[in-house]
Amino acid sequence: MGDALLEVRDMHLALPAPGGPRSVLAGADLAVPRGAFTCVVGPSGCGKSTLLGVVAGLRRPDRGAVLLDGRDVTGTTGHAAWMAQDDLLLEWRTVLDNVALGLQVQGVRRREARARVRDLLDEFGLAGHVDARPSELSGGLRQRAALARTVAQGRELLLLDEPFGALDALTRLHLQRWLAATWAAHRWTVVMVTHDVREAVTLADEVVRLSGQPAQIAARYRVDEPHPRHPAGLGPATRRVEQDVLTGLGVLGAPDDAPVPVP
Amino acid sequence: MTRGPGRALPVVAGAAALLVLWQVVVAVGGIAPRLLPSPARVAQQAWAHREVLAAHAGATLTVTLVGFSVSVAVAGVLAVTLDRLPRLRAGVVPLLVASQTVPVLVVAPLLVLWFGFGLAPKVLVVTLVTFFPVALGLVEGFAAAGPGASALLATMGASRWQEFAYVRLPAAMPRFFTALRIGVTYAVVGAVVAEYAGAVHGLGTYMTMQRAAFRTDLVLAAVGVCAALTLTLYALTCLAERVVVPWARPRQVRHG
Incomplete structure (x- = not known):
């Protein structure tokens, strides 16, 4: 994609584990246009946060590159604003x-x-x-x-790692609605990791679903409903995307990739 | 933490009751003053010898403050170094613990033998006694920052110095002040022990002399001055803590 602000190419990363290095990312690719909101979903512990950490520069990948506006920023920090689930x-x-x-x-x-x-x-x-x-x-x-x-x-790029993951359901709904409106007014470029599919389709232009570990991109879903959306009032097309993502995650219907591990 | 008369009252009442009991036991039992003087006599004699006591207290205070300052400075340098070099930290912290097993009562006379009757051996004793809690408080305090905040600063493009100044140093302050409060109480005792081992001035020297003269009342008066000195330094440390670490005492919690 030519107008992408962020490009992640062929990301590979193995992390030390008991019994030898364990592959966490195995060829993840991302392209996020300037001003777009991308949500990354995937099974628990699949490497979503690790992917975000690599983009932020907290870890250097074994292979692959992170490009920001065409500039190689792999393994460096200071180019993106990162937020962890813990507010820190x-x-x-x-x-x-x-x-x-x-x-x-x-x-x-x-x-x-x-x-x-x-x-x-x-x-x-x-x-x-x-x-x-x-x-x-x-x-x-x-x-x-x-x-x-x-x-x-x-920074031009915001990396949000489950920002609402630790909140109670009602507060989360309020904040999702508020973020949808605030983002629509500013159009920051955002990559957000979440385990909440409703949250993902409420906020995102594109939802990227990762496979189980080692993570690869399993599927991409476009959400075309105009912003700002309301998590409790999504249109039929967006609701269909939500169903598709949930089906892909193995929550609805037959799983189309590796079985989801029971946490 | 609640403060004010409500909290101080039981302490004052308890101390007063003890003093009264002591006074009564001495008066009724007819105990010789050189064995156990009454608190009234101790107070009266302390007042009569106030100038000499003050001079010796001043000497002890000097040793305490110089020794403790040296201790905090050395502990600070060491803790920052160890924080930067985690591998060294694993090796040095046990040595710090070992330093605490050195019996000060035995070492103090040796230090006087090596360094004479001046300030140096006494400062060394105070440093030896107080170094461990302060250094350990700082080492653990720096580590208390947690990896998350450090990662956040890293993504902001912070230098190591910025990460230290914005995260590790402030994160260490609550533990550092806990260590200071412990250290400062050891410091006065350390100074007195050092003076006991051999000195010209100081409360430790004064106690040795008065004990030899069977002036139990003046020995106890000096003990009282020691206690007052320790409590004052402790209170000053608490005061500094409230100014430097205000976030450790949360104000009223608001919701919204």
Whole structure:
């Protein structure tokens, strides 16, 4: 794809394990156009997070390349904003200073970094919690703060690793709806890993399904319904994609690849 | 943590009750003052000798503070080095533990023998006694940051120095202050032990002299000054902790 901001080519990675290296990624390919939202789904423990970590530069792949805007960034960091399932907010920093962290790392002075992220806090519904410490926030607000910190870095590419995975169902629904609307207004380029298929089809332009370990791309699904979508009010076409993905994962009907391991 | 009169009251009441009991036992039993002086006599004699006591307390305080500062500085350098070199850490931490098994009472006279009656041997004793908790507190504190936060900083393109300044150092502060509080109480005792082994000034020297003169009241007065010194340093450390580590005491939790 010529206009892809992110390209992952033929990614191979084996990780040390008892009894010799275990292949985790075996030839994963991705192409994410600028301004597109891609969701990666797959069976539990298939290597979704590992794939995201490799794109972020936390691990160097054994083979394959990560290209950002055509530039080879394999094994390097600092080109994408990454968010883990654990919000990783620093307890000694206020919400404002947590969100400003990325800019400070980039060499922006603390005062200026704070000034630059203030508007973002308003937009993320954190205006009343600017000076709060993370321990004073509810789970949903913590995830919003972590998302704000990710966006505030000003990178073109956002890598979200199950950002709502640890939330209760109701809070998750609220945040999915909110993210769908916020993303539609900004059109950041996003790769998001999730185990929630409804979440994936609500947010994504394309859903990529990985096979069981070692992970390869098992299938890609386009979701054409206009943004922003509502997780509880998806159109029939999107609902059909959801059924297809669930069928592919072996949750509905006959599995079309390796059986899903029971966790 | 609740503070204020509600928390201090039982402590004060308990101490007062003990003092009263002590006073009564001495008065009723007719115990000789050189065996066990009454608390009133100890207080009265302490006041009468306040200038000498203050001078010796000053000497002990100097040894304590210099020794403890050296200890914290050396522990800081060592802990940062070990944090950078995980393989070295596995080898050195057992040595730190071993350093705690050295009996200070035995080593202190040797240090006086080697370094004379000056500040050096006493500072060394205080350092020896307090180094272990402080160094271990820092080493474990740095490790308490966890791999997730380090990974986050890495994806931001942070240098090792930035990762240390933004994550590892602040993460270490709660444990560091716990270690400081333990260390500072050992420090005063360490200084007194060092003075006991041989010195010209200090509360340890003063106690040795007064014991030889059978002035049990003044020995106990010096013990009281020691305790007051320790409690003051402990309280100052707690105060510093509240200023430096405010996040360890969460304010009222809000929801939203």
